[in-house]
Amino acid sequence: MKYELIYWPGLQGRGEFVRLALEEGGADYTDTALVPESDGGGIPAVMSVLSDATTDRPPLAPPVLRAGKRLIAQSSNILLFLGGRLGLAPRDEAGKLWTHQLQLTIADFANEIHDSHHPIASSLYYEQQKGAAKRRSKHLLDERIPKFLGYFEQVTVRNTQRGNWLVGAKLSYVDLSMAQVMAGLIFAFPKYMRRSLRDYPCLQSIHDRVFARRRIKAYARSRRRIPFNDYGIFRHYPELDQ
Amino acid sequence: MKYELIYWPGLQGRGEFVRLALEEGGADYTDTALVPESDGGGIPAVMSVLSDATTDRPPLAPPVLRAGKRLIAQSSNILLFLGGRLGLAPRDEAGKLWTHQLQLTIADFANEIHDSHHPIASSLYYEQQKGAAKRRSKHLLDERIPKFLGYFEQVTVRNTQRGNWLVGAKLSYVDLSMAQVMAGLIFAFPKYMRRSLRDYPCLQSIHDRVFARRRIKAYARSRRRIPFNDYGIFRHYPELDQ
Numbered sequence: 364m365k366y367e368l369i370y371w372p373g374l375q376g377r378g379e380f381v382r383l384a385l386e387e388g389g390a391d392y393t394d395t396a397l398v399p400e401s402d403g404g405g406i407p408a409v410m411s412v413l414s415d416a417t418t419d420r421p422p423l424a425p426p427v428l429r430a431g432k433r434l435i436a437q438s439s440n441i442l443l444f445l446g447g448r449l450g451l452a453p454r455d456e457a458g459k460l461w462t463h464q465l466q467l468t469i470a471d472f473a474n475e476i477h478d479s480h481h482p483i484a485s486s487l488y489y490e491q492q493k494g495a496a497k498r499r500s501k502h503l504l505d506e507r508i509p510k511f512l513g514y515f516e517q518v519t520v521r522n523t524q525r526g527n528w529l530v531g532a533k534l535s536y537v538d539l540s541m542a543q544v545m546a547g548l549i550f551a552f553p554k555y556m557r558r559s560l561r562d563y564p565c566l567q568s569i570h571d572r573v574f575a576r577r578r579i580k581a582y583a584r585s586r587r588r589i590p591f592n593d594y595g596i597f598r599h600y601p602e603l604d605q
Numbered sequence: 606m607k608y609e610l611i612y613w614p615g616l617q618g619r620g621e622f623v624r625l626a627l628e629e630g631g632a633d634y635t636d637t638a639l640v641p642e643s644d645g646g647g648i649p650a651v652m653s654v655l656s657d658a659t660t661d662r663p664p665l666a667p668p669v670l671r672a673g674k675r676l677i678a679q680s681s682n683i684l685l686f687l688g689g690r691l692g693l694a695p696r697d698e699a700g701k702l703w704t705h706q707l708q709l710t711i712a713d714f715a716n717e718i719h720d721s722h723h724p725i726a727s728s729l730y731y732e733q734q735k736g737a738a739k740r741r742s743k744h745l746l747d748e749r750i751p752k753f754l755g756y757f758e759q760v761t762v763r764n765t766q767r768g769n770w771l772v773g774a775k776l777s778y779v780d781l782s783m784a785q786v787m788a789g790l791i792f793a794f795p796k797y798m799r800r801s802l803r804d805y806p807c808l809q810s811i812h813d814r815v816f817a818r819r820r821i822k823a824y825a826r827s828r829r830r831i832p833f834n835d836y837g838i839f840r841h842y843p844e845l846d847q
Contacts, residue, residue, distance in 0.1 A: 419763050420703050423710050423756045435702060437709040444702055460677060460686055461662050467679040467709075468665050474716060482724045483737060484744035495725060495737045502726035514665045521661050 364448070366392040367429035369412050372405050374594040375543075377438045377473065378426040380466075383539040383573075384442055386582040388449025397587060439466045442536045451536040462530045465518065465537045469544060472511040476547070477596045479503040480603065489593075489600065500603040504555050508548070512563050515541060519565035527568060534573070541566060542573035547597030552604045606690070608634040609671035611654050614647050616836040617785075619680040619715065620668040622708075625781040625815075626684055628824040630691025639829060681708045684778045693778040704772045707760065707779045711786060714753040718789070719838045721745040722845065731835075731842065742845040746797050750790070754805050757783060761807035769810060776815070783808060784815035789839030794846045 366385065370378030378396065385392045398404020409425055412418075412434065422436030428444070435441050443463050446452025452462045482499040483492040515529065524532040529541060545566055549556045560567055573579055582588055591597055608627065612620030620638065627634045640646020651667055654660075654676065664678030670686070677683050685705050688694025694704045724741040725734040757771065766774040771783060787808055791798045802809055815821055824830055833839055 419765055421756075421759065421763065422706075423753075433699060435706065437706045440702060440706045440709055443705070457675060460682060463685070464664075464677065464679045464682045467682055471716075474713075478720065478724075482720075483740045484748070486744065486748060492740075495740075498725045498734075498737075502728065506726070506728060511665075514663075517663065521663065523661055 364391075364430060366390055368392055368394045368396075369409055369427040369429065370394065370396050370425045371409055372396040373589065374592065375547075375589050375597075376426075376595045377470075379543055379589075379595075380438045380469075380536075380540045381426050381428065381441050381445070382587075383543055383579065383582075384445050384449060384451055384536045386587075387534070387536075387539055387576065387578050388445065388451055389578060390445075390449060394587065396589070439463065439470050442466055442540075446536050449536075451534070451539070453531050453535070458531060462535050462537050465515075465529055466540060468511070468514070469537065469540045472507075472544065473596050475503060475507050475511075476544075476551070480598050480600060489598070493602075496600070496603060501605060504552065504605060508552075508555075508559070509562075512559075512566060516563045516565050519569065527565060527572075529569070534576075538569050539573055539579070542570045545570035546574070547591065547595075550591040551597040551599050553599070554604045606633075606672060608632055610634055610636045610638075611651055611669040611671065612636065612638045612667045613651055614638040615831065616834065617789075617831050617839075618668075618837045619712075621785055621831075621837075622680045622711075622778075622782045623668050623670065623683050623687070624829075625785055625821065625824075626687050626691060626693055626778045628829075629776070629778075629781055629818065629820050630687065630693055631820065632687075632691060636829065638831070681705065681712050684708055684782075688778050691778075693776070693781070695773050695777070700773060704777050704779050707757075707771055708782060710753070710756070711779065711782045714749075714786065715838050717745060717749050717753075718786075718793070722840050722842060731840070735844075738842070738845060743847060746794065746847060750794075750797075750801070751804075754801075754808060758805045758807050761811070769807060769814075771811070776818075780811050781815055781821070784812045787812035788816070789833065789837075792833040793839040793841050795841070796846045 368378060368381055395404045395408040400407055412427055422434055426438050426441060428435045428441045435444050452459055479500045480489055480496050481492060482495040519527060519529055526532045528534050529537050574583060610620060610623055637646045637650040642649055654669055660676065664676055668680050668683060670677045670683045677686050694701055721742040722731055722738050723734060724737040761769060761771055768774045770776050771779050816825060
């Protein structure tokens with residue numbers, strides 16, 4: 364099946380969790396973020412999907428995956444859909460739900476990371492909420508990152524199957540998302556992560572092994588991978604990296 | 606099957622989305638929040654599930670549903686699991702994912718509502734972040750509530766099947782959660798909701814019809830329903846209700 368990923372141009376954002384799965388799964392897909400406006404891509408393509416009054420199951424926000432006639436939104440829901448189709452999730456119901464549970468926990472974590480630089484409103488600039496961002500980031504670094512990363516480290520340790528992945532014996536979409544979160548944290552908080560990374564050897568290993576995979580490596584080196592920047596979930600503001 | 610809901614005592618919180626489904630579905634369940642500590646319930650019961658080092662698929666946080674030997678966490682994931690079993694979701698894959706997508710959007714909305722009174726950190730008291738809470742709440746009321754409620758109103762309008770529910774022709778777990786969000790907003794922001802409610806006639810109707818259902822009505826009147834209070838997602842601080 365041919366897929367279309369509908370997402371904002373210029374940032375990785377929550378679309379990146381979907382892109383990594385599409386790339387690792389070898390899916391045939393187009394990405395509106397990379398298609399010029401003159402060829403039907405870019406912001407107008409996203410807006411037209413969101414504002415189409417004839418859609419009977421409308422998405423609230425991107426990322427949206429078009430699969431045939433269906434439009435599927437919410438990054439974790441898209442991965443639930445793609446997991447089985449791309450061979451990136453266990454096949455049994457319990458394994459599927461467990462993988463999804465971890466993905467939802469990553470989504471919660473990503474929300475908290477985002478809100479550390481935007482604690483008051485997404486509609487305001489960072490500079491308009493810098494004081495609150497400093498306070499919130501301190502809690503993120505002191506309490507929340509250790510809680511979430513400590514949890515995922517434990518999940519990997521307790522996975523009784525060989526392979527040192529989060530779920531079962533094989534890489535799943537949740538390993539891809541975890542690697543992306545690690546990469547994002549290292550970009551956003553380099554000082555903090557330099558001194559913390561040793562506490563999470565399993566997660567560091569997942570990060571390294573994911574980005575060394577043939578397809579992901581080729582993707583990360585290609586122009587399809589939008590570099591980290593200060594528009595996405597992970598932003599590097601040195602004053603927040605304590 | 607007999608279920609056990611593992612959740613903190615004293616607040617509705619995210620456990621309430623699960624409770625409403627268990628109640629409407631006529632499930633046989635116990636709720637640790639209602640079991641005295643001396644009988645194995647309460648906070649120690651939650652802590653023992655979270656800290657059990659022998660669990661190979663550990664949950665990060667409640668709510669957790671015990672179903673036989675399985676522990677399932679993340680409220681939306683629990684509802685995905687329960688939906689089919691309790692007759693509260695469509696049976697076809699597309700309908701299941703669509704219902705889940707709406708539930709994930711409700712979960713995002715609930716997070717934003719929660720963070721309006723706790724924009725800096727959950728670990729701080731409201732009084733320690735009151736200034737930021739006032740700023741964030743203004744954005745919640747001016748931008749975010751209209752965006753989310755306007756969206757769900759549209760979803761109901763565009764549902765081509767009779768019944769005036771969010772999904773298909775029958776009540777689903779997402780209607781229960783939507784009714785809970787409406788009740789919570791009316792509790793937290795009575796002034797604001799008094800002037801806004803007329804914009805969302807479908808959602809008001811879902812709220813009224815859900816709480817008039819035989820099982821939900823009996824539940825809401827029972828001691829099993831913890832009243833709204835200032836410990837949960839929805840809190841009434843008059844200074845935030847502008």
